[in-house]
Amino acid sequence: MDNDLHLTQHISKRFNEELEDARNQVMQMGGLVEQQVRNGLKALLEADTELANKVVDLDEQVNQLEIDIDENCTQILARRQPAASDLRLMISIIKTITDLERIGDEAVKLGRNALKLSDDGKNSRQYVELRHLGEHVITILNQALTAYARMDVEDALKIIQSDRLIDEEFDNISRLLITKMMEDPREIKKALRISWCARALERVGDHAKNICEYIVYLVKGKDVRHTSIEEMRRQIQD
Amino acid sequence: MSDLSFTENLTSSDITIEGTVGKVVAEDAKMSMRNVNVFYADKQAIKNVSLDLARNQVTALIGPSGCGKSTFLRCLNRMNDTIPICRVEGELLLEEQDIYAKNLDPVLLRARVGMVFQKPNPFPKSIYDNVAYGPKIHGLATNKAELDEIVISSLQKAGLFNEVKDRLDSPGTGLSGGQQQRLCIARTIAVSPEVILMDEPASALDPIATAVIEELIDELKEKYTIAIVTHSMQQAARVSQTTAYFHMGQLVEMGKTEQIFTNPVHTLTENYITGRFG
Numbered sequence: 001m002d003n004d005l006h007l008t009q010h011i012s013k014r015f016n017e018e019l020e021d022a023r024n025q026v027m028q029m030g031g032l033v034e035q036q037v038r039n040g041l042k043a044l045l046e047a048d049t050e051l052a053n054k055v056v057d058l059d060e061q062v063n064q065l066e067i068d069i070d071e072n073c074t075q076i077l078a079r080r081q082p083a084a085s086d087l088r089l090m091i092s093i094i095k096t097i098t099d100l101e102r103i104g105d106e107a108v109k110l111g112r113n114a115l116k117l118s119d120d121g122k123n124s125r126q127y128v129e130l131r132h133l134g135e136h137v138i139t140i141l142n143q144a145l146t147a148y149a150r151m152d153v154e155d156a157l158k159i160i161q162s163d164r165l166i167d168e169e170f171d172n173i174s175r176l177l178i179t180k181m182m183e184d185p186r187e188i189k190k191a192l193r194i195s196w197c198a199r200a201l202e203r204v205g206d207h208a209k210n211i212c213e214y215i216v217y218l219v220k221g222k223d224v225r226h227t228s229i230e231e232m233r234r235q236i237q238d
Numbered sequence: 239m240s241d242l243s244f245t246e247n248l249t250s251s252d253i254t255i256e257g258t259v260g261k262v263v264a265e266d267a268k269m270s271m272r273n274v275n276v277f278y279a280d281k282q283a284i285k286n287v288s289l290d291l292a293r294n295q296v297t298a299l300i301g302p303s304g305c306g307k308s309t310f311l312r313c314l315n316r317m318n319d320t321i322p323i324c325r326v327e328g329e330l331l332l333e334e335q336d337i338y339a340k341n342l343d344p345v346l347l348r349a350r351v352g353m354v355f356q357k358p359n360p361f362p363k364s365i366y367d368n369v370a371y372g373p374k375i376h377g378l379a380t381n382k383a384e385l386d387e388i389v390i391s392s393l394q395k396a397g398l399f400n401e402v403k404d405r406l407d408s409p410g411t412g413l414s415g416g417q418q419q420r421l422c423i424a425r426t427i428a429v430s431p432e433v434i435l436m437d438e439p440a441s442a443l444d445p446i447a448t449a450v451i452e453e454l455i456d457e458l459k460e461k462y463t464i465a466i467v468t469h470s471m472q473q474a475a476r477v478s479q480t481t482a483y484f485h486m487g488q489l490v491e492m493g494k495t496e497q498i499f500t501n502p503v504h505t506l507t508e509n510y511i512t513g514r515f516g
Contacts, residue, residue, distance in 0.1 A: 006514060009509075009514040009515050010512065010513050010514050010515075011513050011514065011515060012513060015513070081472055082512065083471060083475070083499050083500075083511045083512055084499060084500060084501065084502050084507075084508050084511050084512050085508060085512060086512045087499075087500060088500065088501070221500060221501030222501075
């Protein structure tokens, strides 16, 4: 089977539309949470409380989309009893939106911490590492959503592979923060907040990686979760 | 790919069949068919099909109308012998025995390889006589008590006994559709077959009667080897362990049911089970 899943070639036109709609809704939700993370990071780095509030408020819309998409998928499963690639599409959508919703939750954490830091009269401007990590994570999330839209397994694998770099960056930030806390205990409260933000960004990377694993499942029918990158490549080539 | 080589290719739209993908050879085969070709006069209905029926398993044959799945099923107990213009070529073995051997009596073969049809077709006789008919003509019972036992145990295995035990003398045609079909299954079981062929056994039944038949199929596979032709993909997915997809007389793909319905290899299989244009 090629990468194109021929979503629009069913004998039932209505079924084509239902699958297209479900997939488009996932894209829409992906776009929203990407924006949420982007704004969350910006609010944090620029101590923008207005933007931080927006990030927190947007979560309601993301949650509602998750509920709507789940309902649509339930209807499709009940009425159409999809099989093969259609079934895999349903499963991958249901799983993907769970990860997207959690990415939204992580973005909210960024927003809330931005507000708390601002309340304490502090900001995170001096943390260049946090900016690096955040931008890296946003790039990966964006790539994962693009790979999902294109159903591109090769890109998905590259993204899965690059998650390791995010983990390394997160470890670096943690070390840096520990040093700062040891140097000046008055910084502990702020450093902890920054650490939670770094942790939230790192989790966004994990969720993006999960989405890439669902892409592999959707296109290739192989469940590559909890395997090494070499094992993934081997399975895909089988 | 199977280890059997196929030379004939067939093109439908822009998708080509090259032999059969998947595993057609069973480790413990009850029946083995190799390079089977079937002709109705000049028209070829089955093209070089090879597959095994695994012992004590349910094998589902699926495919669009006219793909040859019923024709193939009917070869397995020589039901096609009744059609004068039909010619069957190839090797068809039941436990290593050639079922098309000249010295083999098709009537005895059909006792070993029983068949259940789409429409329940009980004889216009009592429920008891419907089931007793086969054992009587094959001389399987020496006295009335033995015959009674065969009838009762067959009705029990078919899951019908409790519903009809008080009216075994009533006509079989008076039962509901689902009950009639189970009566036909009891009639098939009564002659102790080794293989049961089912040609859309539940397509004329409502969902409840269908569920009862499917549950029965699941129980029957403990004792018998079963091949079922069905138009209902969900039914094939529910009852079978192996699925074979036929298309225009060829076996396109065969494999474990769990794989065929989640990740089929051939595009034609994918198109059929997902309802796409083939």
